[in-house]
Amino acid sequence: MPKQVDHDVRRTAIAQALWRVAKVRGLERVSLREVATEAGMSLGQLQHYFSSRQDLMRFAMEFIRRKNVERVTERLAGVDDADHVARLRAIVMEMLPTDEESRVGSLLNIDFMLEAARNDELREHARQRMAALRGLLEGQIALAVQAGDVSPECDPRSEAAVLIALSDGLRSHFHLGTHTAAEVVSLMDRHLERLFAGSAAQKAR
Amino acid sequence: MPKQVDHDVRRTAIAQALWRVAKVRGLERVSLREVATEAGMSLGQLQHYFSSRQDLMRFAMEFIRRKNVERVTERLAGVDDADHVARLRAIVMEMLPTDEESRVGSLLNIDFMLEAARNDELREHARQRMAALRGLLEGQIALAVQAGDVSPECDPRSEAAVLIALSDGLRSHFHLGTHTAAEVVSLMDRHLERLFAGSAAQKAR
Numbered sequence: 001m002p003k004q005v006d007h008d009v010r011r012t013a014i015a016q017a018l019w020r021v022a023k024v025r026g027l028e029r030v031s032l033r034e035v036a037t038e039a040g041m042s043l044g045q046l047q048h049y050f051s052s053r054q055d056l057m058r059f060a061m062e063f064i065r066r067k068n069v070e071r072v073t074e075r076l077a078g079v080d081d082a083d084h085v086a087r088l089r090a091i092v093m094e095m096l097p098t099d100e101e102s103r104v105g106s107l108l109n110i111d112f113m114l115e116a117a118r119n120d121e122l123r124e125h126a127r128q129r130m131a132a133l134r135g136l137l138e139g140q141i142a143l144a145v146q147a148g149d150v151s152p153e154c155d156p157r158s159e160a161a162v163l164i165a166l167s168d169g170l171r172s173h174f175h176l177g178t179h180t181a182a183e184v185v186s187l188m189d190r191h192l193e194r195l196f197a198g199s200a201a202q203k204a205r
Numbered sequence: 206m207p208k209q210v211d212h213d214v215r216r217t218a219i220a221q222a223l224w225r226v227a228k229v230r231g232l233e234r235v236s237l238r239e240v241a242t243e244a245g246m247s248l249g250q251l252q253h254y255f256s257s258r259q260d261l262m263r264f265a266m267e268f269i270r271r272k273n274v275e276r277v278t279e280r281l282a283g284v285d286d287a288d289h290v291a292r293l294r295a296i297v298m299e300m301l302p303t304d305e306e307s308r309v310g311s312l313l314n315i316d317f318m319l320e321a322a323r324n325d326e327l328r329e330h331a332r333q334r335m336a337a338l339r340g341l342l343e344g345q346i347a348l349a350v351q352a353g354d355v356s357p358e359c360d361p362r363s364e365a366a367v368l369i370a371l372s373d374g375l376r377s378h379f380h381l382g383t384h385t386a387a388e389v390v391s392l393m394d395r396h397l398e399r400l401f402a403g404s405a406a407q408k409a410r
Contacts, residue, residue: 026323028233107322114319117312117380118231130383161384161392165374172373175322178335179366187367190360194399 011049014039015063018056023104027111032056058125061112064105065129068094071102084144085196091140092192095133095167096184097174106171113168134160141195150196159195166191216254219244220268223261228309232316237261263330266317269310270334273299276307289349290401296345297397300338300372301389302379311376318373339365346400355401364400371396 017039021030032053036046050056075090097103116122137160144150150159170184179187222244226235237258241251255261280295302308321327342365349355355364375389384392 026233026319028231110319110322113377113381114231114315117315117377123382126381127383130378130381155395158392158395161378161388162371162396165378165392166367166371167374168377169370169372169374172318172322173335173366173370176318176331176335177328178332183366187363187370190363191367 007049011059012063014041014046014049014056015060018060019063019104019108022060022108022111027057027060027108028115054119054121057112057115057122060108061125061129064108067101067105082147084140084147085149088137088140088144089189089192091137092163092167092188093185095164095171096181096188097171098181098185103174107175110168110172110175130164133164137163144196154195163191212254216264217268219246219251219254219261220265223265224268224309224313227265227313227316232262232265232313233320259324259326262317262320262327265313266330266334269313272306272310287352289345289352290354293342293345293349294394294397296342297368297372297393298390300369300376301386301393302376303386303390308379312380315373315377315380335369338369342368349401359400368396 014035018027018030018035021034021038032046032050033043035056036043039046050059072091072094075094076087079086079090081087094102097106112122113126116126134157138156141150141154141156141159145152145154145156167188170179170187173179174181174184219240223235223240226239226243237251237255238248240261241248244251255264277296277299280299281292284291284295286292299307302311317327318331321331339362343361346355346359346361346364350357350359350361372393375384375392378384379386379389
């Protein structure tokens with residue numbers, strides 16, 4: 001195997017090991033040594049790939065983000081390009097803990113956000129990720145406004161921020177057991193319906 | 206001092222010490238020993254008041270909740286009983302990190318929710334707190350619907366859940382530095398405006 005590929009494979013294997021350990025115990029309680037054991041290597045070997053806990057954390061979050069992007073891309077492949085409402089809903093639903101994989105991802109995301117709230121470097125990383133997501137949603141809402149599916153009075157940038165905050169909050173409540181996955185989806189759908197209400201398309205119906 | 210009062214005073218002093226330590230380092234990294242040191246007592250003395258970390262956590266969250274109730278009560282004292290929209294807004298704004306005290310409270314709340322997501326007993330406690338808050342908001346929204354300030358099509362119970370999730374999400378984003386306190390307030394106001402739009406009162410204007 002070429003050296004760079006091998007390096008990536010090992011780093012990914014370590015991120016997967018972190019995923020398995022953190023799933024049970026929470027990200028903030030995981031030590032590098034435990035991750036090394038789970039990945040079947042020594043601490044020294046692991047440190048060859050990640051010099052610090054923070055370095056590993058950042059990589060793990062990037063790993064989760066890429067998983068999310070793959071899932072959103074798969075979902076969008078089945079949706080008509082011109083159906084902006086359905087496309088927006090597909091992206092938003094991927095932000096909710098609807099299956100085992102997205103549940104683990106979202107729980108780790110909460111851990112990460114918490115760790116980031118007290119760590120400047122991780123916070124910057126978290127901010128960049130959120131800015132990218134906000135941009136994606138904003139663009140999709142703007143297209144829906146242009147198409148008359150969302151009221152022109154709505155501000156895509158603010159609505160994108162509200163969607164992210166709402167999905168983050170619903171996710172936490174799911175993990176607390178306050179809402180089931182079905183309830184979380186239904187509450188989000190209620191919010192989306194109101195976003196789409198009052199549009200030209202709705203009025204024409 | 207009577208024994209029970211002294212007991213309460215000492216427990217409150219310990220909760221305040223926990224608050225000061227957790228503010229800087231996060232709840233999950235705080236040990237009982239550190240809290241004892243901050244409260245100016247030995248670990249053995251502290252354990253006389255709290256037998257376990259979990260016991261202390263539960264008390265600390267109850268302490269934060271009571272602070273919140275006091276703040277909401279103060280805010281509501283200045284609002285007309287019949288002005289349901291203003292009353293709802295007063296409660297919701299108290300859920301946002303608008304000043305130093307509510308910022309620390311909300312950061313600890315996030316820590317607590319995270320710890321609760323992996324701990325059955327704390328989760329039950331968190332669920333009860335959220336159910337109480339949801340009930341309060343639901344009642345207030347129902348009054349606003351009756352008064353014609355909110356559309357009768359809206360379901361108070363669902364809207365209450367959405368308000369809590371949105372404020373939790375906005376709080377996290379504030380702590381991540383994605384939004385300023387002013388932006389968080391403005392995004393919430395935008396959401397409330399839409400909740401109040403389409404009501405009989407709005408239509409009559």
